Amino acid sequence: MSKDRVYRSPAGISGGVLVLALALWLGIDALVSGDGNTRWKALAALVFLVPLVAAYTVRPAVFANDDRMRVRNPLRVIVLPWAQVESFRSAYTNEVFSEGGGKYQLWSVPVSLRGRKKAARQEDRRAAGGSVGRRRGGVLGGMGQFGSRAGGAGAAAVEADGPVRAEADKVMDELRELWEARKDAAGSQGEVTVRWAYEIVVPVVAGAVALGVLFGVG
Structure with a gap:
């Protein structure tokens, strides 16, 4: 298998790093100097915010090689063999369409x-x-x-x-050029797979539930 070409957005990454640094600074300060429920709320907020911010800024990427493209979006990972790609569309967002009718946004390639x-x-x-x-x-x-x-x-x-x-x-x-060149190749056959990013979803949901309970009890 050929080496992946990787497409990411440094603008998104740098913005995400700044937001994460601010969240960690405020959260750790609350953990150290807070009292009572403040510390628990700060911890729950960090569990909720850190993976969520990372998911939408640092995580997105598109990996493409001679056989397939892998789209790592904030909450899902989509693998599309070139034979399963129907078309690409660029309007206000960049998207890829599969032969089965699926539509997937390329978060790491934002339209400017x-x-x-x-x-x-x-x-x-x-x-x-x-x-x-x-x-x-x-x-x-x-x-x-x-x-x-x-x-x-x-x-x-x-x-x-x-x-x-x-x-x-x-x-x-x-x-598009890579897809056109490789869509009929033997190594480009296969099925589209979609996997939820549970490593992001689980802590975000847990943090949200914890915050709801903490604010509910005061």
Whole structure:
């Protein structure tokens, strides 16, 4: 099996890390200096908030190789062999559709309308004879915003032999190309599988129940 291409959003990750740091700081302070039910409420809030924030910021990722794509969303993990992919759609969100009628949002590849507008302006300037520099490098060990050829959160991808594209649209183009090339391959057959992320769901539910009980009893 070929090595996975990984697409994540450093903007989401960095925002999530900041929120988690703030939550931990406030929660630990309440645990240390609080009294009575305050400490229990702080503990329950941490059990509820930390996995929930991590699920929607740090966790999302798309892994793609020659056989299949694996979509790790906040609360589910979806594995789609290329033969089971019907189409991709990019509008206000990026989505993949399966042959069985399933629709799955790609949380780690958020659409940036600002990025699209920036790409359109750069393409207009290039068409008018201006120069648009090639972006290189990234923030994840040479990986960039979503994968091996991506830049910042609203950056525009520049190809010497093609139009300027917003980064999320560039990622979707790469996924479509890989799907088109591999959907009929023998290794790309199989069934779609969906698994709930119980490692996220269980502590979130437990924390929510604990908070409800603590606030209910005062």
